[in-house]
Amino acid sequence: MNKVIAIYPGSFDPPTNGHLDLIARGSKIFDELVVAILRNPEKDPLFSLAERQGMLEALTVDFGNVRVDTFDGLTVDYASQLGAAAVLRGIRALSDYEYELQMALMNRKLRPELETVFMMPSNQYSYLSSHLVREIAHLGGSIKGLVPEMVEEKLREKLDAVLKK
Ligand code: PNS
Numbered sequence: 001m002n003k004v005i006a007i008y009p010g011s012f013d014p015p016t017n018g019h020l021d022l023i024a025r026g027s028k029i030f031d032e033l034v035v036a037i038l039r040n041p042e043k044d045p046l047f048s049l050a051e052r053q054g055m056l057e058a059l060t061v062d063f064g065n066v067r068v069d070t071f072d073g074l075t076v077d078y079a080s081q082l083g084a085a086a087v088l089r090g091i092r093a094l095s096d097y098e099y100e101l102q103m104a105l106m107n108r109k110l111r112p113e114l115e116t117v118f119m120m121p122s123n124q125y126s127y128l129s130s131h132l133v134r135e136i137a138h139l140g141g142s143i144k145g146l147v148p149e150m151v152e153e154k155l156r157e158k159l160d161a162v163l164k165k
Contacts, residue, residue, distance in 0.1 A: 003031035006086040006117065009075050012037050012052050013045045014151045016133055018125035020059060022090045025119050027063045034082060035060065039072040046134055046158060059148055076111040086115045092126045 008026055012019060012035070026033045037052050047055070049070055056068045071078040079087060087107060089100055104116035121128075128146055137143050137155045144152065 005032045005082055005084040006030040006088045007034045007036045007079050007084045008088040009036040013047050013130050015056050015059060016128050016130055016147050018121045018128040021121040021125055022119055023060060023066060026088045027066050033066045035068045037070045039070050055151055076107050076114055079114050086117045088117050090121050091118045
């Protein structure tokens with residue numbers, strides 16, 4: 001039987017416990033899960049692509065069927081190159097639904113054979129986003145429990161370096 005490959009695309013700036021929760025869920029239902037970081041030169045990310053890739057690789061090392069990659073261009077084209085059957089996305093709250101539905105339906109228009117699979121993270125992460133984590137860290141709030149310890153340390157280093165400038 002063919003193995004079912006899924007991609008989990010995103011910015012992951014930085015990876016949060018919500019992302020990891022979704023990776024764990026996705027790795028249970030797909031044969032192979034590729035965490036795909038968008039290379040987007042238009043955005044000005046806090047963490048470089050290499051830093052995000054390094055963090056995600058370290059954080060997913062214990063999942064035998066998860067690997068991390070980067071991509072640019074259309075998600076559907078990247079999925080096609082890998083022979084992926086599905087795109088995994090997380091839905092946290094109703095507010096995510098409109099944007100995610102629009103993206104899923106547009107991706108279906110572009111490549112009808114590619115399915116989008118939505119999964120819900122654990123309740124405790126339903127209000128969590130990379131954007132809020134960056135903002136809280138930047139303003140000196142605690143992000144304990146929201147991101148893995150490794151990400152917490154890297155955020156602290158990064159913001160210390162920014163503040164010293
Ligand atoms: O973590 P994010 O920023 O919510 O992820 C958004 C992402 C990377 C999934 C989306 O921007 C994307 O798929 N970009 C690639 C370009 C593309 O395919 N655009 C058309 C989407 S319908």
